[in-house]
Amino acid sequence: MTDYRIGIDVGGTNTDAVVMNSDDDLLAKTKTPTTEDITTGILNALDVVLDDSGVSEEELEYVMLGTTHATNAITERRGLNEVGVIRIGAPATQSIRPLLEWPDDLADAIGNNVAILDGGHEFDGRTLNNIDEEEIREQVREFADVDAFAVTSVFSPVRDDHEKRVTEIIREEIGDDVPISVSNEIGSVGLLERENATALNAALTNVAEEAATAFVDAMDERGIDANLYFGQNDGTLMSVDYAIRYPIFTVASGPSNSVRGAAYLSEVENGIIVDVGGTTTDVGAVTEGFPRESSVAVEIGEVKTNFRMPDIIAIGIGGGSIVDTEGEVTVGPQSVGYKLTEKAKCFGGDVLTATDLEVAAGTIDIGPETPDVDQSTVEAAREYVRERVEREVDRMKTSAEPVPVVIVGGGSILVPDEIEGASEVYKPDHYEVANAVGVAIAQVSGEVDRIYSLDEMSREEAIQSAKDEATDNALAAGADEDSVDIVDVEEVPLSYLPGNAVRIKVKAAGALDH
Amino acid sequence: MSFDIPQLAEITIDDLEALGTGAGILGTGGGGNPRIGRLRLQTLFEDEEYPDSVKLVSPKDLPADATVASVGGMGAPTISVEKFPKGDEDYKSLRAIESFSGETVDAIIPGEIGGANSMAPLCVAAMADLPVVDGDGMGRAFPELQMDTFFIYGSPVNYAATTDERGNQVVYKDIDSAKRLEDLARAITVQMGGRSGYAFPLMTGEFISQYAIPHTVSLATELGRTVERAREQGDDPVKAGRELLGGKDLFEGKVVDVHRRNRDGFAMGSVTLSGLDDDSRLEIEFQNEFLIARADDDQVLTTVPDLICIVDNDTGAPVMTDALRYGQRVRVLGVPAPELLTTPEALDVIGPEAFGYELAYEPLPRGETGW
Numbered sequence: 001m002t003d004y005r006i007g008i009d010v011g012g013t014n015t016d017a018v019v020m021n022s023d024d025d026l027l028a029k030t031k032t033p034t035t036e037d038i039t040t041g042i043l044n045a046l047d048v049v050l051d052d053s054g055v056s057e058e059e060l061e062y063v064m065l066g067t068t069h070a071t072n073a074i075t076e077r078r079g080l081n082e083v084g085v086i087r088i089g090a091p092a093t094q095s096i097r098p099l100l101e102w103p104d105d106l107a108d109a110i111g112n113n114v115a116i117l118d119g120g121h122e123f124d125g126r127t128l129n130n131i132d133e134e135e136i137r138e139q140v141r142e143f144a145d146v147d148a149f150a151v152t153s154v155f156s157p158v159r160d161d162h163e164k165r166v167t168e169i170i171r172e173e174i175g176d177d178v179p180i181s182v183s184n185e186i187g188s189v190g191l192l193e194r195e196n197a198t199a200l201n202a203a204l205t206n207v208a209e210e211a212a213t214a215f216v217d218a219m220d221e222r223g224i225d226a227n228l229y230f231g232q233n234d235g236t237l238m239s240v241d242y243a244i245r246y247p248i249f250t251v252a253s254g255p256s257n258s259v260r261g262a263a264y265l266s267e268v269e270n271g272i273i274v275d276v277g278g279t280t281t282d283v284g285a286v287t288e289g290f291p292r293e294s295s296v297a298v299e300i301g302e303v304k305t306n307f308r309m310p311d312i313i314a315i316g317i318g319g320g321s322i323v324d325t326e327g328e329v330t331v332g333p334q335s336v337g338y339k340l341t342e343k344a345k346c347f348g349g350d351v352l353t354a355t356d357l358e359v360a361a362g363t364i365d366i367g368p369e370t371p372d373v374d375q376s377t378v379e380a381a382r383e384y385v386r387e388r389v390e391r392e393v394d395r396m397k398t399s400a401e402p403v404p405v406v407i408v409g410g411g412s413i414l415v416p417d418e419i420e421g422a423s424e425v426y427k428p429d430h431y432e433v434a435n436a437v438g439v440a441i442a443q444v445s446g447e448v449d450r451i452y453s454l455d456e457m458s459r460e461e462a463i464q465s466a467k468d469e470a471t472d473n474a475l476a477a478g479a480d481e482d483s484v485d486i487v488d489v490e491e492v493p494l495s496y497l498p499g500n501a502v503r504i505k506v507k508a509a510g511a512l513d514h
Numbered sequence: 515m516s517f518d519i520p521q522l523a524e525i526t527i528d529d530l531e532a533l534g535t536g537a538g539i540l541g542t543g544g545g546g547n548p549r550i551g552r553l554r555l556q557t558l559f560e561d562e563e564y565p566d567s568v569k570l571v572s573p574k575d576l577p578a579d580a581t582v583a584s585v586g587g588m589g590a591p592t593i594s595v596e597k598f599p600k601g602d603e604d605y606k607s608l609r610a611i612e613s614f615s616g617e618t619v620d621a622i623i624p625g626e627i628g629g630a631n632s633m634a635p636l637c638v639a640a641m642a643d644l645p646v647v648d649g650d651g652m653g654r655a656f657p658e659l660q661m662d663t664f665f666i667y668g669s670p671v672n673y674a675a676t677t678d679e680r681g682n683q684v685v686y687k688d689i690d691s692a693k694r695l696e697d698l699a700r701a702i703t704v705q706m707g708g709r710s711g712y713a714f715p716l717m718t719g720e721f722i723s724q725y726a727i728p729h730t731v732s733l734a735t736e737l738g739r740t741v742e743r744a745r746e747q748g749d750d751p752v753k754a755g756r757e758l759l760g761g762k763d764l765f766e767g768k769v770v771d772v773h774r775r776n777r778d779g780f781a782m783g784s785v786t787l788s789g790l791d792d793d794s795r796l797e798i799e800f801q802n803e804f805l806i807a808r809a810d811d812d813q814v815l816t817t818v819p820d821l822i823c824i825v826d827n828d829t830g831a832p833v834m835t836d837a838l839r840y841g842q843r844v845r846v847l848g849v850p851a852p853e854l855l856t857t858p859e860a861l862d863v864i865g866p867e868a869f870g871y872e873l874a875y876e877p878l879p880r881g882e883t884g885w
Contacts, residue, residue, distance in 0.1 A: 090600075091600045091680055091681070092597045092598070092600055092707075093598050093679075094600045094601055095554040095557060095598060095601030096550065096553045096554055096598060097557070100553055100556075120597070122597070122707040122708065123592075123707070123708050124708075126707070128597065128679075128707060129680070189592060189595070189596050190596060191595065192550075285841075295839045394790075395841070397768075398770065398840040399768070399788065400788055400789070400790070
C-alpha cells in the first residue's frame with residue numbers, strides 16, 4: 001500500500017500537517033511552531049503525523065507543501081536574485097521605464113538592470129517592430145553578471161515569438177543554466193503589471209530552488225520516495241520543477257489552501273471562508289470548490305502585478321492579537337505572533353491576548369495559567385471581533401442572500417457561531433488544520449489566458465480552442481485524464497477595436513493521476 | 515457659475531496622484547485609466563531635460579488672438595495599458611499641425627478631463643514648454659471626438675494629425691465634419707496598432723474663453739485631493755467628493771450583475787446594483803461611459819450628459835466599466851453636467867437620443883456651485 005499522502009502548510013506562526021488516505025480520510029494532524037529555517041519545522045510536523053498515524057515513510061505516495069519562502073523573501077528583500085529586466089517593444093513603451101513604480105530598496109535588491117529594446121506585436125498579432133538580434137546580444141552580454149533574466153514583450157499574450165527568440169539568444173550567449181522568466185507564462189494583458197510579476201518571479205528562482213532542494217533532501221533523509229508537489233495561488237498543485245521556475249505562483253498558496261480545505265471539510269462548495277490565524281484573519285470566497293480569483297491588480301511587496309491571485313481580505317485579528325482595554329475594548333492589529341507561548345498571560349506572560357480572553361471565559365484550555373478577566377471585557381472583545389468579521393464577510397458576498405460561512409484556522413474560537421448574513425455557520429472537524437487539508441486534497445490544473453481575434457474563428461471555436469489547451473496543460477501537469485474538468489471560463493471583450501478581439505481565460509483541473 | 519475651489523497656477527509632481535483620482539471620477543467609468551499618463555508625466559518631471567512643472571492659464575486670461583490646440587491619445591484603453599506610448603506621438607502631432615498651418619501654438623487644452631486624456635496635454639506641454647489651459651472640452655469623458663464643446667460650438671475641423679510610436683504621421687486638413695474626422699482618425703488609429711497620439715484643431719483664445727469648460731484641471735486635482743484628504747482623516751471620502759461636485763447620492767449598494775457586449779468596438783452593457791440592507795435596485799447602462807441610471811421601478815434617475823460616477827464605497831476611488839465585478843460595494847453619484855453640455859445644440863450630439871435612447875434629458879437639480 002503506497003497511497004497515503006501528507007499535506008503540510010507553512011504559516012507565519014505554525015506549520016500544520018495532516019496524513020490522509022486515498023479515500024481522503026484524515027488519519028493524523030498536528031500544529032507545530034514554524035521555525036526560522038522553515039525546513040526544521042516541516043520535519044517536526046512530518047514526524048508527529050507519521051508517528052500518530054502509524055503510516056510508514058514507504059507508504060507515502062504524495063507529499064504536498066504550501067510554503068511562504070517566496071513571500072518572505074520579497075517582504076524581507078532577502079536572497080533575491082539580481083535580475084536583467086528586458087522589455088521588448090521599442091519604439092513603443094519608452095515613455096515609462098521598467099521598475100519605475102517599485103520601492104527603491106526592492107528595485108536595488110534586484111539590481112535595477114533594465115532595458116527597452118526593439119520588437120513586440122500589435123493586439124491583432126501583427127509585428128509592432130522587428131527585433132534587432134545584435135542589439136539583444138549586446139544587451140545580454142552587458143547583463144552577463146545577473147543571476148536571472150525577466151523577458152517581457154509587448155502583446156506577448158497574443159504572440160510570444162519575440163519572448164521565445166530572446167530566450168534563445170540568452171541561452172546562446174550565457175548558457176543553459178541561467179533562469180529566464182518569460183512574461184506570457186506569468187501574467188496577462190497590462191504590460192507594467194505583467195513585467196513586474198515576471199521580474200519578481202525571476203528574482204525568486206534562487207530562493208525557490210533552495211527551498212525545493214531543502215524539501216527534497218529532507219524527504220530523502222527520511223527515506224520518503226513520494227511524489228512532491230507545491231501548492232499554488234489558485235488552490236491547485238505544481239511539481240517541484242514547476243515551483244522552481246514559477247515561484248511567484250506560490251505567494252498566496254496559504255490562504256488558497258485554507259479556502260479549499262474549508263470547502264472540503266464543510267462540504268460547502270459556494271460560500272465565504274474565514275480563516276483565523278495567529279496574527280490575521282483571512283476572509284475569502286469559495287466558488288464551485290475553488291478560491292474566487294481577484295479581478296483587480298494585486299500588490300506584492302508594494303508592486304502592482306496581474307497574475308492569478310485569490311480574492312482575500314486580511315484583517316488584523318488572530319489568536320495572538322493584543323487586547324486593548326483602555327477605553328473601548330479593541331482586538332489587534334498588534335499581535336504577539338509566534339511569541340504567544342512566551343508573552344500571553346495564559347502562558348505566564350504579561351500581554352493580554354485574544355486567546356487569554358477565551359481561556360478566562362473557560363471556552364478553551366491553553367497554557368498553565370488562567371488569566372483573570374471580567375466577563376464584560378470578554379463580551380466586548382467578542383462583539384468587536386464579530387462586527388469586524390461580519391463586515392468583511394458582507395464585502396465578500398455577491399448578493400444580499402445569506403450564504404454559508406465556514407470558520408477555520410487555529411483561532412476559530414474567536415469567531416462566534418452566529419454571524420449576520422450567514423445562512424449557516426460551519427466549524428468543521430479538523431478546522432484548525434484546514435490549510436494542510438487543502439493542500440493535501442488539491443488537484444492539478446492547467447490555464448489559458450489569451451487574446452483571440454474573432455475575424456478568423458467564431459467565438460465558440462475560440463472558447464473550444466482555449467478549453468482544449470487548458471485541458472492539455474492540466475494533463476501535462478499530471479492530472480488524471482478521466483477527472484479533468486473545465487472549472488472556469490471567462491470572456492472579456494476588448495473595447496474600441498472593430499476587429500472583434502476577445503480575451504478568453506479558461507482553467508481546467510483534475511485529480512492527481514494515480 | 516463656478517465651483518468653490520482654488521485655481522491652480524501650475525501642476526507639479528505633487529499634484530499628479532490627486533489629478534489622476536479626480537480625472538478618474540470625472541471619467542464616469544470610461545476615458546481610460548489615467549495611470550499610464552501619470553507615470554509618463556512623472557518621468558518627464560523627473561527628467562532634467564524637461565521643466566518640473568506645467569503652468570496653467572485660465573481660459574479668461576488667454577489673449578483673444580492666442581492659438582490653442584487640443585492634444586491627447588486615441589484608441590482602446592486595453593491597448594494603452596499594454597502598448598503605451600513611446601512618448602512623443604502627441605507632441606509630433608502638435609508639431610505637424612503647426613508646420614501644415616504655418617501657425618505657432620501658444621497653449622494646449624485637454625479635449626477631455628475625464629480619464630487618461632487629462633494627463634497627455636500636460637506631457638506635451640512639458641515637452642514643448644507651453645502652458646496648459648485650465649479647462650477642457652467635456653468636463654467628463656465621452657467616446658468620440660465630435661462630442662467636445664469645441665466641435666459642438668462650431669470650431670472648424672481645420673487641421674488634425676495622428677501619429678504612432680514609429681513616427682508615422684497622418685495629417686488631416688479641412689475635414690467636412692468632426693464626426694468624419696472621428697471616423698477617419700479612428701480607422702487610421704486601428705491601422706497604427708490601436709493607439710495614436712493626436713492634435714486638433716487650431717482654435718483662438720477668444721473661442722476657448724467662450725466654449726471651454728473652465729477650470730476643470732483645477733477641479734479634477736481638487737476633487738482628488740478632497741477625496742484623499744477625507745480618506746486620511748477618517749471622514750467619508752465619497753461624501754467629500756460629492757459635496758465638492760454639488761452632486762447627488764443616487765445609490766449605495768453592491769454590484770450584483772454585469773452584462774457586457776461588444777458592438778462596433780464599444781464596450782457596451784449594463785450593471786445592476788442591489789441595496790446593502792434591502793432589495794432596492796439600480797441599473798446603469800454604459801457605452802464606454804455610464805449613460806443612464808434607472809431605479810427598480812424603471813424610473814429614470816439620471817441621463818447623459820449629467821455625470822454618473824461610480825466610486826468605491828470605502829475609498830472614494832473611481833470604478834471603471836471594465837473593472838466592475840460582482841460584490842463590489844460602491845456608491846453612485848449623479849453630478850449636473852456643465853451648462854455648455856446642456857444647450858439644445860449640445861444635446862443633439864451628447865444627449866440621451868444621440869446614444870440611441872428614446873429619452874428626454876431631465877437635468878439633475880443644480881446647487882449653488884457648478885460649471
